[in-house]
Amino acid sequence: MNALEGVTRADQNRALALSTFAFTVCFAVWTIFSIIGVRIKQELGLSDTQFGLLVATPVLTGSISRIFLGVWTEQFGGRVMFPLQMLITAVCVWLLTSVHTYEVFLLAALGVGLAGGSFIIGVAYVSRWYERERQGTALGIFGAGNVGAAVTNFVAPFLVVSLGWQGTARVYAVALAITAVLFYLLAKTDPEHERRKAQGLGPVSTAQQLAPLKNIQVWRFATYYFFVFGGFVALASFLPRYYVGAYGLPLTTAGVFAGLYSMPGSVFRALGGWMSDKWGARAVMYLTFIGSLACLFVMSYPRTRYVIDGIHGPIAFEFGLSVEVFVAITVVLGFLMSLGKAAVYKHIPVYYPNHVGAVGGLVGMIGGLGGFFLPIAFGALLDLTGVWTAPYMLLFALVAVSTVWMHVAIRRMERARHPALAQETFLSDVPEAPVPAEPGAGARG
16 A cells, blocks of 8 residues: 555645744754853853853754654654644743753753754654655755744844843744644644554554664765754854854844855755755765865955065055855855755655654754754864864865765765766766665665
């Protein structure tokens, strides 16, 4: 029995629209510390390292929880798990307003971080509604819910100015609770769970769900996501601080400029899904990595003053990006990262159609951990080097390593598939098709 038999286009659109809206609200909540954290930093007199840890702590919970939430969604369904996750998170966000010390803020931030686990719930839920050839586009549209980071960057600064950071947190908590109730009332059980229920089958065991995680290919996908998603979250949180410190901008302006990065980093994820369906995720990943290397190289270059001994005396000049040029480059970088996020998740429901929750959860967890560790590393680099562009140097190195690993892995697979044509075929891929395993990859590659 085909689980998609009887599923109408209206059913698919309903599932996608509700999931995308819920994920947008959750993502806005997940990045709330990028704005209210600036006020908390001022009130508590935190260092850049402490601020980086505070911003990153919600990402830790949202990352680690993904693998468990993914497995549970496969077992119990997104219609149950999505509202439950949102209600628990709403309570944590509301309780945040009663905190007064840094240590307790860190504990409270762990609860707020559950909002980030919504991503894998939505991936597992949405993928069940679509046929293989349309899953990339559907998941790309769903992933555009990353625009919640832009919503926070655009809206939260003005809420903080008018209501204070405590009032802002309460507004977010109420919005999340309302979204949870609406989702439960309007969403339907996904067709796979309906099929299993009709056949009298119980939930798939956790051991079966986790079995593919031994494949090195899964971990390679996770490494890509460490940059395209973890780096996105880290920059969305770091850029307001960077604009305030490096360019001396007010918080509201810094939030808007950071939102200009977050917006294309979110909404064009749908385009990335479509491109992955049409041309293959591999080509999209090459575009993402090579373009990101170019952007990060320019962003990494610190403002520098040169003095040259000229014929008629010293000649002084300086190099540095104006805020307008820097914002423009971040917009391009956000666009490229959005394509890469969609390309990574295009692979999963095709390679592992019966393990989307577990595999997608691991990939999402590693990507989310990038959003946890990178802000901490950014703050530490600022404290240690005193160079504002040091975080972008770290991201450049990360992308360079990922690009080399991806290329080497692709060359190995192509030589295994087409020994005589390896020199000509490595870019003309259909990456979603099963290929021989990479060395150490286990059963699949």
